[in-house]
Amino acid sequence: MRAMRIDPELAEAGPAPAPREAFRAAMRNLAGGVSLITAGLGESRSGFTATSVSSLSIDPPSLIVCINRASSTLPVLLEQRAFGVNILSAAHRRLAERFSGRTGVAGAARFAGAEWTTLATGAPLLADALATIDCTFETSIDWHSHTIAIGRVAAVHVRPGASPLLYWQGDYDRLAGARKPVDLTALGASEAAARLLCQPAQAW
Numbered sequence: 001m002r003a004m005r006i007d008p009e010l011a012e013a014g015p016a017p018a019p020r021e022a023f024r025a026a027m028r029n030l031a032g033g034v035s036l037i038t039a040g041l042g043e044s045r046s047g048f049t050a051t052s053v054s055s056l057s058i059d060p061p062s063l064i065v066c067i068n069r070a071s072s073t074l075p076v077l078l079e080q081r082a083f084g085v086n087i088l089s090a091a092h093r094r095l096a097e098r099f100s101g102r103t104g105v106a107g108a109a110r111f112a113g114a115e116w117t118t119l120a121t122g123a124p125l126l127a128d129a130l131a132t133i134d135c136t137f138e139t140s141i142d143w144h145s146h147t148i149a150i151g152r153v154a155a156v157h158v159r160p161g162a163s164p165l166l167y168w169q170g171d172y173d174r175l176a177g178a179r180k181p182v183d184l185t186a187l188g189a190s191e192a193a194a195r196l197l198c199q200p201a202q203a204w
């Protein structure tokens with residue numbers, strides 16, 4: 001019988017962590033852009049901080065966001081059949097903390113102290129976000145603790161010029177040595193169109 005060799009480094013590391021914890025540890029390394037997901041009108045507005053936003057398709061323009069089924073925003077979003085994705089800049093850290101519920105502020109009170117606007121669906125949109133994506137709720141998939149919501153993009157507003165807020169290793173962060181974002185509005189129409197077309201499919 002062939003002898004099995006044990007890697008001494010692995011042997012020293014001890015038993016492998018349970019998959020759940022190992023998965024959590026692995027995902028902490030995935031740096032994510034931070035958005036606010038917002039829905040509802042007036043005093044029934046609701047929103048939360050999210051890193052699970054992902055582009056789904058360009059044709060039709062659509063995205064997904066994964067929402068905890070215990071979230072107070074989910075019923076509002078499902079009732080209104082619309083939601084906003086507000087991509088935050090590094091200057092929005094406080095807002096991200098408030099919308100994560102960690103400061104104890106809930107419901108419409110989370111919207112205080114910032115300027116909000118609307119585009120097509122009526123979902124609240126943060127006036128100075130890096131970009132706002134106004135979506136109609138198309139459909140959803142329930143997966144254990146979470147609902148994957150698919151949004152069809154109804155309108156978009158892009159406000160370039162600042163660097164994004166990131167979440168990495170359990171804390172907020174910003175890009176080091178960030179290159180200046182290209183302001184497409186400052187370019188001529190043909191140059192802006194060329195740059196947009198050259199962007200990878202995941203970029204908006």
Ligand SMILES: Cc1cc2nc3c(=O)[nH]c(=O)nc-3n(C[C@H](O)[C@H](O)[C@H](O)COP(=O)(O)O)c2cc1C
Pocket residue numbers: 034047048049050051052053066067068070071072073099100101106107167
């Ligand atoms: C950086 C960060 C990212 C988060 N991403 C998500 C997410 O993608 N989906 C989600 O359901 N909750 C996410 N959360 C948790 C929600 O923000 C939090 O549960 C919610 O604000 C609680 O609000 P509620 O008590 O009104 O439901 C995230 C929290 C933080 C701090």
